[in-house]
Amino acid sequence: MKSAVIVFPAANCDRDAQTALTQMTGKAPHMVWHQDSELPDVDLVVLPGGFSYGDYLRCGAMANQSNIMGAIKTHADKGGAVLGICNGFQVLTEAGLLPGALMRNAGLKFLCKPVALTVEETQSSFTRKYDKGQEIHIPIAHGEGNYYADENTLDRLEGEGRVVFRYRDNPNGSARDIAGILNEKRNVLGLMPHPERVVDDALGGIDGRGIFQSLIEALS
Amino acid sequence: MTKITPELVKEHGLSDSEYAKILGLMGREPSFVELGIFSVMWSEHCSYKSTRFHLKKLPTKAPWVIQGPGENAGVIDIGDGDACIFKMESHNHPSFIEPYQGAATGVGGIMRDVFTMGARPIAMMNALRFGEPSHPKTRHLVNGVVHGIGGYGNCMGVPTVGGEVNFHRSYNGNILVNAMCVGLARQDKIFLSAAKGAGNPVVYVGSKTGRDGIHGATMASAEFDDASEEKRPTVQVGDPFTEKLLLEACLELMATDAIIAIQDMGAAGLTSSSAEMGDKGGSGIELDLDKVPQREANMTAYEMMLSESQERMLAVLKPGREAEAEAIFRKWELDFAVIGITTDTSRLVVKHQGKTVADMPITALSDEAPVYERPFAERKPKAGDVAYDTSKPVLASLKTILASPDMASRRWVWEQYDHTVMADTVQVPGGDAAVVRVHGTKKGLAITTDVTPRYCRPDPFEGGKQAVAEAYRNITAVGALPLAVTDNLNYGNPQKPEIMWEIVAGIEGIGAACRALDFPVIGGNCSLYNETNGEGILPTPAIGGVGLMADVSKMATVAFKRSDDVVIVIGKTSGGSGGGHLGQSIYLREIESREEGGAPPVDLGLEKKHGDFVRGLIEQGRVDTVHDVSDGGLLVALAEMAMPRGIGASVGLAGLPDAIPFWFGEDQGRYVIAAPFAEAETIMAEARAATIAVAELGRTGGDALSLDDKSSVKIAALKDGFENWFPAFMSGEEIPVTN
Numbered sequence: 001m002k003s004a005v006i007v008f009p010a011a012n013c014d015r016d017a018q019t020a021l022t023q024m025t026g027k028a029p030h031m032v033w034h035q036d037s038e039l040p041d042v043d044l045v046v047l048p049g050g051f052s053y054g055d056y057l058r059c060g061a062m063a064n065q066s067n068i069m070g071a072i073k074t075h076a077d078k079g080g081a082v083l084g085i086c087n088g089f090q091v092l093t094e095a096g097l098l099p100g101a102l103m104r105n106a107g108l109k110f111l112c113k114p115v116a117l118t119v120e121e122t123q124s125s126f127t128r129k130y131d132k133g134q135e136i137h138i139p140i141a142h143g144e145g146n147y148y149a150d151e152n153t154l155d156r157l158e159g160e161g162r163v164v165f166r167y168r169d170n171p172n173g174s175a176r177d178i179a180g181i182l183n184e185k186r187n188v189l190g191l192m193p194h195p196e197r198v199v200d201d202a203l204g205g206i207d208g209r210g211i212f213q214s215l216i217e218a219l220s
Numbered sequence: 221m222t223k224i225t226p227e228l229v230k231e232h233g234l235s236d237s238e239y240a241k242i243l244g245l246m247g248r249e250p251s252f253v254e255l256g257i258f259s260v261m262w263s264e265h266c267s268y269k270s271t272r273f274h275l276k277k278l279p280t281k282a283p284w285v286i287q288g289p290g291e292n293a294g295v296i297d298i299g300d301g302d303a304c305i306f307k308m309e310s311h312n313h314p315s316f317i318e319p320y321q322g323a324a325t326g327v328g329g330i331m332r333d334v335f336t337m338g339a340r341p342i343a344m345m346n347a348l349r350f351g352e353p354s355h356p357k358t359r360h361l362v363n364g365v366v367h368g369i370g371g372y373g374n375c376m377g378v379p380t381v382g383g384e385v386n387f388h389r390s391y392n393g394n395i396l397v398n399a400m401c402v403g404l405a406r407q408d409k410i411f412l413s414a415a416k417g418a419g420n421p422v423v424y425v426g427s428k429t430g431r432d433g434i435h436g437a438t439m440a441s442a443e444f445d446d447a448s449e450e451k452r453p454t455v456q457v458g459d460p461f462t463e464k465l466l467l468e469a470c471l472e473l474m475a476t477d478a479i480i481a482i483q484d485m486g487a488a489g490l491t492s493s494s495a496e497m498g499d500k501g502g503s504g505i506e507l508d509l510d511k512v513p514q515r516e517a518n519m520t521a522y523e524m525m526l527s528e529s530q531e532r533m534l535a536v537l538k539p540g541r542e543a544e545a546e547a548i549f550r551k552w553e554l555d556f557a558v559i560g561i562t563t564d565t566s567r568l569v570v571k572h573q574g575k576t577v578a579d580m581p582i583t584a585l586s587d588e589a590p591v592y593e594r595p596f597a598e599r600k601p602k603a604g605d606v607a608y609d610t611s612k613p614v615l616a617s618l619k620t621i622l623a624s625p626d627m628a629s630r631r632w633v634w635e636q637y638d639h640t641v642m643a644d645t646v647q648v649p650g651g652d653a654a655v656v657r658v659h660g661t662k663k664g665l666a667i668t669t670d671v672t673p674r675y676c677r678p679d680p681f682e683g684g685k686q687a688v689a690e691a692y693r694n695i696t697a698v699g700a701l702p703l704a705v706t707d708n709l710n711y712g713n714p715q716k717p718e719i720m721w722e723i724v725a726g727i728e729g730i731g732a733a734c735r736a737l738d739f740p741v742i743g744g745n746c747s748l749y750n751e752t753n754g755e756g757i758l759p760t761p762a763i764g765g766v767g768l769m770a771d772v773s774k775m776a777t778v779a780f781k782r783s784d785d786v787v788i789v790i791g792k793t794s795g796g797s798g799g800g801h802l803g804q805s806i807y808l809r810e811i812e813s814r815e816e817g818g819a820p821p822v823d824l825g826l827e828k829k830h831g832d833f834v835r836g837l838i839e840q841g842r843v844d845t846v847h848d849v850s851d852g853g854l855l856v857a858l859a860e861m862a863m864p865r866g867i868g869a870s871v872g873l874a875g876l877p878d879a880i881p882f883w884f885g886e887d888q889g890r891y892v893i894a895a896p897f898a899e900a901e902t903i904m905a906e907a908r909a910a911t912i913a914v915a916e917l918g919r920t921g922g923d924a925l926s927l928d929d930k931s932s933v934k935i936a937a938l939k940d941g942f943e944n945w946f947p948a949f950m951s952g953e954e955i956p957v958t959n
Binding site: 009010012013015016019020049050051053054055056109110111112113139141143194196197200202203204 | 659
């Protein structure tokens with residue numbers, strides 16, 4: 001599997017994504033500068049977590065205006081896999097590649113802690129290596145992860161099996177405990193938790209590996 | 221021309237004798253700009269004029285010390301060509317006036333100190349002291365400071381891995397916000413601030429200069445009064461996004477060989493960075509202020525020289541490398557301007573709108589800055605036994621202590637800090653020391669901040685020793701070898717002899733401990749004048765310690781991990797009349813509402829002996845469960861080991877005459893370990909053979925903490941109080957009792 005990580009200014013989890021992808025795939029991903037307008041030939045594009053553009057204006061809003069976004073949309077339109085983690089998820093909703101929006105946490109505080117998730121869907125290139133209903137533990141680290149969409153959209157997401165991860169103990173007020181969703185074509189995943197932080201035993205868990213293993217199996 | 225009047229001199233915080241010295245050094249009346257420059261460079265904050273004489277007594281050398289005090293941060297050798305660069309610094313006064321921005325810019329400032337030396341910051345810590353919980357401002361200040369630290373550190377993508385939070389009424393009008401940054405560099409890529417050589421371009425990078433923070437250093441060198449909040453405009457505003465860009469751009473430039481010297485613009489901004497770089501390089505600097513990127517119109521030379529706008533750096537480049545450097549900063553969308561040149565005159569010359577507005581010898585700002593050996597009045601340290609009520613039930617007291625402001629879980633705080641970003645945090649907050657892995661290796665850096673201010677008032681010398689010893693113990697308890705410290709000395713007004721003595725004795729105590737423990741001081745910061753309306757804070761010499769472990773897979777944590785482990789205490793509990801040291805203990809304060817007695821003495825020889833023994837056990841992979849015994853004593857340590865995984869223990873000691881001092885005494889040099897039975901027997905035999913005091917306390921198991929098989933308390937009940945105090949306090953559900 002060939003991958004790329006987009007480097008937005010201050011999307012500071014770019015190195016973590018790079019490390020996890022290198023460890024899991026055995027190949028270093030391309031690090032793609034936000035002002036570039038083309039992507040290298042890759043199977044997977046990762047929009048990393050962090051604070052792109054300082055989260056000024058609105059999380060993900062400025063990143064959505066960067067040069068590289070056109071190429072990412074084209075990649076997604078052609079069925080290429082896109083993974084948005086945390087701030088990356090926020091960028092994907094701003095870009096319209098995923099529905100809904102991420103609002104300030106219900107508790108109004110930034111929260112960094114491991115959370116328990118249920119894997120709701122395994123029919124995707126991102127989750128096929130997990131078991132349906134499996135409980136996994138992945139850390140969150142965000143101030144604005146409160147997922148919102150109107151009732152119709154939520155019903156549709158549920159009906160189409162696009163709610164992939166759900167919080168078991170909702171930390172941020174997300175509608176229907178949603179932690180991660182797919183687009184209609186199931187090739188774009190956005191999630192607030194950070195799977196790239198739990199691929200290494202020394203860091204207290206390896207539950208994040210499943211996403212990368214699924215992608216490797218699906219895309220290689 | 222502004223006329224220099226005695227009033228103006230006084231407003232600049234300069235004494236009559238200091239001004240007389242300025243007249244002598246200049247050979248003429250200084251200009252207004254020059255007066256401003258003297259005022260900040262000679263301020264306590266920049267010149268260390270009250271402490272410099274005593275700071276020289278600190279041990280600063282060891283074979284592994286690459287750079288001691290005097291640079292932006294200290295540097296130690298951590299093997300394999302790697303260097304660890306770290307420092308702690310205070311942002312107390314601004315944080316009291318404007319907690320969010322004060323704390324945020326404190327974080328930003330200390331990060332710049334570390335990355336200006338070529339290091340990528342890999343961990344942040346902080347030591348916070350607030351007023352009593354019932355004080356009307358405390359909740360607001362806690363909230364603002366924690367948000368500020370998180371807001372800045374989280375955006376930078378550097379994990380904030382721990383620290384301290386204490387409450388005491390002495391901080392009601394003067395909170396302490398000390399931030400520590402730890403960074404990683406290659407030993408052959410360390411950048412210093414000496415602007416050597418003439419004719420080299422002086423470049424300005426980062427944010428534009430505005431009018432914010434003018435005279436911040438002078439503010440930090442004066443006592444507070446009720447009107448201090450009018451100083452809000454002197455607090456700087458932070459922009460972590462720009463800082464992150466600055467970090468990446470600086471590291472990118474540092475990968476080339478274009479830099480001769482680089483220094484961040486912190487306190488006293490352009491003034492101190494240019495003066496210090498010239499001073500260290502033995503050269504002069506000429507600045508043209510018209511070239512300085514400006515955020516506001518019509519700024520005067522005085523304002524530009526004294527602005528403390530954040531996220532700025534000054535660098536001296538090799539001639540001809542400007543374009544290459546500029547391209548990097550433009551790529552990161554930052555300002556870049558050549559604003560001056562180094563000279564061979566050893567003078568700081570500042571030009572603005574075609575006029576020379578300052579022209580002064582650089583040594584007048586550094587070497588010639590005043591140094592005072594201020595008089596001090598020694599107090600006899602308090603000593604002797606304290607009485608206590610023998611009828612109080614031990615486990616009920618334990619429950620109360622665990623749910624008290626100083627002892628309750630800080631989860632509410634550290635969950636607001638991203639402590640796992642960078643994917644190398646192998647020990648998260650809540651243990652003895654945080655541990656971050658050196659990226660791509662098995663090596664780990666253990667980091668802690670420590671001081672027990674309530675020991676430092678009755679006995680500043682022992683208190684200073686204890687702060688170092690506790691840092692040493694916390695690093696040891698995770699299995700790392702303590703290597704070096706940074707000190708952040710927070711005290712009151714040094715012009716009061718009784719305070720000056722606290723400073724002198726504190727430094728001597730720190731020095732004694734650092735010498736005995738091979739734990740040199742490689743940098744630090746002094747924050748004096750921490751007083752409001754004449755009321756000084758408890759002496760608070762915070763120690764930030766760093767240690768190294770070869771293999772993080774052997775790291776120990778505090779949590780009990782199995783049933784039937786043998787619980788062993790290493791070190792003697794023999795203070796007071798023989799049963800445990802209750803003077804100045806948490807027990808006495810929380811249970812009997814008394815802050816009395818002397819500080820527990822630290823036997824530095826035993827500290828080292830016990831530390832080496834415990835560390836050896838961890839390194840050999842024989843013990844994975846260790847906790848140092850500190851605030852609250854032995855029983856609190858046991859509860860803290862039981863709560864993380866809900867594994868209890870049955871403990872007791874046959875023939876215990878005085879249960880309360882034994883369980884709650886704060887005797888130093890102790891650790892609790894839990895080891896499987898077979899290992900435990902050997903460990904105790906080895907300890908005895910080495911004449912190390914050791915006692916078996918009991919076994920792990922069950923869901924309760926049981927004492928002498930007579931009484932017990934459920935771990936879940938202890939945990940309830942322990943976890944709930946902070947969130948309940950911050951949500952305003954209760955106004956807790958005054959400590």
